[in-house]
Amino acid sequence: MSDLSTWPAAIRAAHRRIAPHIHRTPVLTSSRIDALVGAELWFKCENFQKVGAFKARGAFNAVLSLSEAAAAAGVVTHSSGNHAAALALAARTRGITAHIVMPQTASAAKKAAVAAYGGQITYCAPTLEAREATAAAIALETGAVMIHPYDNDAVIAGQATAAVELIETVKGLDVVACPVGGGGLASGTGLATRWLEPAARMVGTEPAGADDAWRSLQAGALTAAARIDTIADGLRAMIAPRTFALIQACVDEVLTVSDAAIVEAMRLIWTSLKIIVEPSAAVPLAALIEHRAEIAGRRVGVILTGGNVDLDQLPW
């Protein structure tokens, strides 16, 4: 959908479609964090979402948007993270099969999560090429529909609904901030913000060790990160042409932060809000702390993207 005017209807339809299946997650605040940042922050808690991450929104919208004929043979994706669990749950809810291609090297916790939601796991070698080839072979063999984690309009429209709820709940936001991984959430959040709170500044945030969105915006063309090296494992993916175009259209700026700042922000969320978020979810707060002079006194909405962490592998 290159015509941006068609997105509001698509996002509204997505929200209606997925509402029976997702949580309308709470928005929390912390006077301690507000005092530290010098602004009013509202945190949209997608760590409380089904499967523990906003990914449930996009996956449900994609699965529920399929025609009966298209859905019959199931869906397939290659992901070892939250999208895989989300797609498995969405498919099970619709009563169809989800084929999940995962690298053999994925953690036991991730394998167990996908299996718990009923996903049919196929293991492959731990390279992007192997994952894509295996998923393509499954699609060809079974007729399953590929549901890409972010390079997919229905997924983007689903992810947009988190910002819709945030903006409906907190009126008059001056800034909306979210992480940028493959760009599905950033695209959706940007679209929702342009539509519902057009005066707000839309800020994408990403780890310095996965700064493809920042580089791409600087270069004006899709550009890979120099290296992928970050604790924020949900944000290592590279943006796609589709999400890059939407980010160019709807995101005012992308800020990058160090892993040390991400870990510090994660601890601050755990200790102040008393909630569990994964490192990727702490990236916007890390950026807001670093750039607090620019948002002094402003009303800032932050999407906390997920809460799936391995308690035996905490970064401190």
Add this chain to the structure above:
Amino acid sequence: MSDLSTWPAAIRAAHRRIAPHIHRTPVLTSSRIDALVGAELWFKCENFQKVGAFKARGAFNAVLSLSEAAAAAGVVTHSSGNHAAALALAARTRGITAHIVMPQTASAAKKAAVAAYGGQITYCAPTLEAREATAAAIALETGAVMIHPYDNDAVIAGQATAAVELIETVKGLDVVACPVGGGGLASGTGLATRWLEPAARMVGTEPAGADDAWRSLQAGALTAAARIDTIADGLRAMIAPRTFALIQACVDEVLTVSDAAIVEAMRLIWTSLKIIVEPSAAVPLAALIEHRAEIAGRRVGVILTGGNVDLDQLPW
């Protein structure tokens, strides 16, 4: 107040008095935990309370109940935990001084928390005798009113308001469960349950390594634990004659659990509810898991007492 009939009015008054100063905390559920226990559990999230624990309720009620004359010289307590922070905040809110007696050996985090809420800290030797003597000397010298963490009717009435909110929010509970430390929360929760949901079974839970309430109920007389050895640092205190009498009157049974079960329940809460609770708060869930055969299919309310943990000293 040995006449139980006077408590409902005292608890109602406490709730009105503290309502402007405390959070009405949310009640969360987890389908994963429900499936594991085989019952419907509702978690009253006092980890989201002011100062990160239910102790704010009792401290605010005690401080706000004082006459102007009594309050003028401030308040004093000996505690290194959540009650100290709560009393400091309540006193600051009323504009009076809180003298907090802490052992020199208290963690830097606890000292910092009390100081951040404006408490005037006096350090003493790390023995109960030294703490009591130091607090008594301060009371004598300054005229400050001693606010005991649990051996105090106003504190008990304040702690009862957590269960009041839980019972108002979740109708028809069959069981209400909370931890037992010094017995202030257990007394208040028992009183609220007898009053508002009299058919419900009121279950106190404590660590096997601090089982003074269990032993006291068995013996029919106040009895110390054989040893104090538990990770649940909020529950090491011994019940007082006042709280023991209320527990005998209002608590149906006390269950004890091992530290291993407490840590497992704590992890389950962190990973399923995506919230931070301290070990003491996980004790009821540990007991419910162990006794799940007895609560199959029941509606169970659980008070999650607090969320103050040292992220550098996690028990796994």
